[in-house]
Amino acid sequence: MLGLKSGSTGLVLLAAAFIATSPIDIASAQTADTILFNGKILTVDKDFSTQQALAITDGKILATGASAAMKKLAGKTAKLIDLGGRTVIPGLTDGHIHGIRAALTFGTxxxxxxxxxxxxxxxxxxxxxxxxxxxxxxxxxxxxxxxxxxxxxxxxxxxxxxxxxxxxxxxxxxxxxxxxxxxxxxxxxxxxxxxxxxxxxxxxxxxxxxxxxxxxxxxxxxxxxDKLPKPTMEQQVDGSKKFFREMNSLGITGIVDGGGVSMYPANYQAVFRLWQDRQLTVRVAYHLCAPKPGSELADLQNLTQLSPPGFGDAMLHFNGPGEILIWADWTDGDITPDGKAKLAELLRWAASKRYTIQLHWNPDRTVHDLLDVVEDINKDFPVRDLRWTVLHLYTASEASLKRMKALGLVWGVQDGLYFGGERLQKEVGVEQAKAMPRIATAMKLGLVVGAGTDAHRVSSHNPFVALQWYLDGTTIGGAKTRGDEEAPSRRQALEMYTRNTAFMANDDDKRGTLEAGKLADLAVLSADYMTAPVKEIGKIKSVLTMLGGKVVYAAPPFAEERR
Missing domain, CATH: 3.10.310 (Diaminopimelate Epimerase; Chain A, domain 1)
Structure with missing residues (x-):
């Protein structure tokens, strides 16, 4: 140990006292500019603790706790918001959505x-x-x-x-x-x-x-x-504003955008303009798809030359390539030997650059081809910390999930079977469909399972509709296609839409829970997610949504809080 200079004993004692101080004692050295009190605040921390109030300063959570204690942190000009017993959750993040594309035409x-x-x-x-x-x-x-x-x-x-x-x-x-x-x-x-x-x-x-x-x-x-007339740039910007505000009304404060069909580099200009003008009301982590068949790797290498992993800021950043990496094989997961070789080459490059990727893969019967490729790459470039996500894969077997867990892969499970559960029953049989998707099994194995909608071409962008489907496995047509044995708990489903999707966005150190030091992204709900009848969860909306402590959506009785 290094020798201590004169007076260092006092410093050591001071440090020890600081370490022993409670979070609220530390917070009391600061003042809050906003206090939310008299509520049921689901922090979604590791203990899934519930608090009465939280304090916000400079866009971040200062502390959570009892209402009286939080009010003591209020500065002279602080805004105090009485929640009236309402439930507060961390702002939701859709872990796989084509939101940038949907926003371009939302107004038209x-x-x-x-x-x-x-x-x-x-x-x-x-x-x-x-x-x-x-x-x-x-x-x-x-x-x-x-x-x-x-x-x-x-x-x-x-x-x-x-x-x-x-x-x-x-x-x-x-x-x-x-x-x-x-x-x-x-x-x-x-x-x-x-x-x-x-x-x-x-x-x-x-x-x-x-x-x-x-x-x-x-x-x-x-x-x-692609042959349809395109909205003008002003229409695209206006539609994007409206779509993101629509998402705010549903408690969404972040998205992981998958790119997708009909998404080319030029299609990102509207969201970039909102970002540059500081008018974004959701945090965007975006992926770039290969723009055309035949030159996928070369095109992605060219597009990403000036976009290292995480390039951007707290409002918008580049997350990596995805979800269409090799065009010839993306639609249903059947892959030719040539396609497998091209996919391996592209994924090896992505691993060497330490990019996070999202990869569309539908059938379990061929996912071994993908996992073989990733296992081979993992020998040279460990992928465990890269947060690679396999999307969809509703028919994943337990054996496939175990291989994914061993590689540290994330499973992105969207609510596509809310629309397509009946079709799955026809494909695999009613009894087999009851076990799909195996969300509970994946969680028991320790996989990170992220939530999302894959909206808007194939589903609704409403996260509460998705949460309801995760819990009850019932389709939009009223058919219960998945059994309760594979359902997550309410806590687990909410974690899928908060902690886990923030992890997918490489933002879990900044958001996804309501803990001191995290960004004050949150939603006050119209009904209590934890106690409402499952069949009513899809009707829940936000009545107050905050992004970095700023109100981005407000409805009665909080309409006057919009600023």
Whole structure:
């Protein structure tokens, strides 16, 4: 031990006294600018403790505790907010969403998310037709399924033409079906199968004439979507503001954006403008997909030359490549030997650069190909600390989960089966579907399981709908496809949407829990998540959302808190 100079004994005693001081005693040396009190604050710390109040200073949590103790920390000009017994949670982070893409067109699309009947959905198209000029496009880009409609069916071309006869209409269902009105077919010059991208096929009527319906895979639909007129930059910026505020109203304060189909480098300019203008109301960790087939590695190497891991700031940073790394194999996980070699080369490069990646992989029957590649790379470049995430994989077996755990991989489980549970039952059988996805098994094995929606083409962006599905395994159509044995607890599900997704974003040291020193990202809920009937959780919203201690959304009785 180094020798101590004169007077050092006093310093040692002072340090010992500091270490023994309680967090509240330390906090009392500072003053808070905001106090939230008289509430039920779920800190989501390691003990999942509940507190009555919290104190905020300079955008961070100063302390949590009893209401009286927190009020004592208030500065002379501090704002005191009486929660009236309401529940407060850390701001939610969607661990896999195509939010940047959804935001670009949020202000110009017709939204069918949550619409209860096909009649209502068609009325929304008709209202858009009346509000817009003849000849302008009407786009429903996803986020719906016929199972949500009372009629349990999709619209017909005749029904769409009847409500919008003078407009080209584009209506996409997930990534498997598209309806184009006659005006849309004409505008896109689609007359025959040869006019449809590979992977798509025109449906025909009894006279062998195209109906306007196209059955297609994701890549084909993406190419058709790319032909639609793009919103202006101002419309993109305005739509992005509106979409992120919409997410704030649902308690979302962060997203991990996966890029996705139809996302090219130019598509990031709107979110970058909001970031530069300090108008972002969610924290964005974004991934870049390979923009085109055939040159994936070269393109990603070029795009990332000036974007090292974590490049950015607390509001927006680059998280790494994903989710489409090798285009030829992303859709269903079946991989050719050539594709596997290309994937291995790209992942080895990502590991050498220490990037976090997100990787789309659907079937368990082929995930061994991916895990073989990662295990081989792990011999030279340990991946455990890189937070690589395997997305979807709803059919993951326990054996696959054990291999993922051994490699330190994260499992990103979105609520896609809320829309597609019935389809899974048809594919694997009712009994097997009861065990899918094996969330409880994964947690027992010690995997980090992150929550998300994969919105907006294939699902709703509502996190409480996702939380309800994690808990009860019931689809939008009312079918309970997953058994309770594989359900997480309420605590575990909330951790999936807070601690675990902050981990996926490489931000768990900054946010995801309501602990001293963390960013004051939080949501005050309209109902108590921990005690509300499970069937009612999907209806919960935020009535007050704060980002870094600043109010970004407020509804009654907190509407006056918006600043």
């Amino acid at each position: 699309e017709v939204n069918w998310i949550g619409v209860p009947t096909l009649k209502d959905a068609l009325e929304k198209v008709g209202q858009a037709a009346k509000a817009q000029k003849p000849g302008s496009w009407i786009v429903v880009a996803g986020g719906w399924t016929e199972e949500q409609f009372a009629e349990k069916r999709r619209p017909t071309p005749a029904e769409v033409a009847a409500v919008a006869p003078d407009n080209p209409v584009y209506i996409q269902h997930l990534y498997d079906w598209l309806l184009l009105s006659p005006k849309a077919m004409e505008a896109l010059n689609i007359r025959d199968d040869s006019d449809v991208p590979p992977g798509g096929k025109l449906a025909r009527d009894s006279d062998n004439k195209p109906t306007g319906i196209i059955d297609a895979g994701g890549a084909a639909l993406g190419k058709i979507f």
